[in-house]
Amino acid sequence: MPSLDHDTNPPANWPPGVTYLTRSRLSPTFSKPHLPLLHDPPSTSSSKPTNKHPQSQTFPKDLIKIKKITQEGHPAQGQLGLVALKRLEPKTKILSYLGVYHTRPHPESDYDLSVVRTLSSEIGEEGPTTVDIALDAARQGNAGRFVNDYRGIGRAPNCQFVDVVDCNGWKGMEVWTLGKGVNKGDELLVSYGKGWWAGRQGGG
Numbered sequence: 001m002p003s004l005d006h007d008t009n010p011p012a013n014w015p016p017g018v019t020y021l022t023r024s025r026l027s028p029t030f031s032k033p034h035l036p037l038l039h040d041p042p043s044t045s046s047s048k049p050t051n052k053h054p055q056s057q058t059f060p061k062d063l064i065k066i067k068k069i070t071q072e073g074h075p076a077q078g079q080l081g082l083v084a085l086k087r088l089e090p091k092t093k094i095l096s097y098l099g100v101y102h103t104r105p106h107p108e109s110d111y112d113l114s115v116v117r118t119l120s121s122e123i124g125e126e127g128p129t130t131v132d133i134a135l136d137a138a139r140q141g142n143a144g145r146f147v148n149d150y151r152g153i154g155r156a157p158n159c160q161f162v163d164v165v166d167c168n169g170w171k172g173m174e175v176w177t178l179g180k181g182v183n184k185g186d187e188l189l190v191s192y193g194k195g196w197w198a199g200r201q202g203g204g
Contacts, residue, residue: 004017004018004019004020005019006019006020006021007020007021007022007023008020008022011059011061011065011066011143012065012066013065013066013067013068013080014066015080017139018139018140018141018145019139019140019141020141020142021098021099021140021141021142022057022058022098022142023057023098024098024099024100024101024135024166024170024172025099025100025101025140026100026101027100027101027102027103029102029103030101030102030103031103034103034131034133037116037118037131037133038101038115038116038133038170038171039169039170039171040165040169040170040171057095057096057098057142059095059142059143060094060095062085062086063084063085063086063088063094064082064083064084064085064088064094064095064143064188065082065083065085066080066081066082066143066146067080067081067082067083067187068080069081069148073152074152074153075148075149075151075152075153076148076153080146081146081147081148081187081188082094082143082146082147082148082187082188083185083186083187083188084182084183084184084185084186084187084188085184086184087181087182087183087184088177088181088182088183088188089177089181090177090178090179090180090181091176091177091178091179092176092177092181093162093174093175093176094159094174094175094176094177094188095142095143095144095174095175096142096144096164096166096172096173096174096175097113097135097137097141097142097144097145097147097161097172097173097174097175098135098137098141098142098144099111099113099135099136099137099138099140099141099142099145100135100136100137100139100140100141101115101133101134101135101170102133102134102136103131103132103133104132104133104134109136109138110138111136111137111138111141111145112134112135112136112137112138113134113135113136113161113173114132114133114134115133115134115135115163115171115172115173116131116132116133116171117130117131117132117133118130118131119131133171135172135173144173144175147159147175147188147189147190148187148188148189148190149189149190149191149192150189150190150191151191153187153189154187154189157178157189157190157191158177158178158180158181158182158186158188158189159175159176159177159178159182159188159189159190160175160176160178160190160191161173161174161175161190162174162175162176175188175190
């Protein structure tokens with residue numbers, strides 16, 4: 001197997017075949033005219049794309065660990081999740097969600113988060129078209145990709161995805177604890193949202 005282009009040595013329990021990132025990257029097929037839409041507010045000039053962000057995001061090894069799920073009945077049994085190594089206080093950033101920025105259409109991925117969705121100035125056969133930019137961590141990402149949905153595990157999520165602007169001035173995502181925080185030993189859980197589940201009904 002060819003060596004993966006990791007940004008640095010992956011944390012413990014990192015799965016083989018996935019490139020570990022400390023910076024999100026642009027897909028080689030990213031539609032360059034749409035790059036200004038990643039900025040907040042949107043840039044009025046053509047921004048020169050960079051392959052990697054100038055500042056890296058380190059794994060918070062003092063806060064969480066990647067753990068294989070062995071619990072019977074857990075929806076992600078046999079897969080990986082994130083577990084708190086100590087009490088995580090409410091409304092605290094845990095880590096960024098890193099991956100590859102791409103413009104849709106794109107192959108379906110369970111690790112895809114939409115960061116920009118807006119009407120385009122281009123007019124299609126049925127009227128204005130939609131520009132959809134997403135951040136996919138299926139093949140390249142960081143530990144944010146292991147945050148599981150709370151359904152079938154807990155009564156409610158204890159974390160959430162938060163829209164942010166990163167060090168490039170680009171729109172991105174972070175994982176933050178919710179109002180009650182996360183106790184030591186508990187799994188970090190978010191809500192993927194009804195739209196995520198609706199898109200997978202009947203599809204497994």
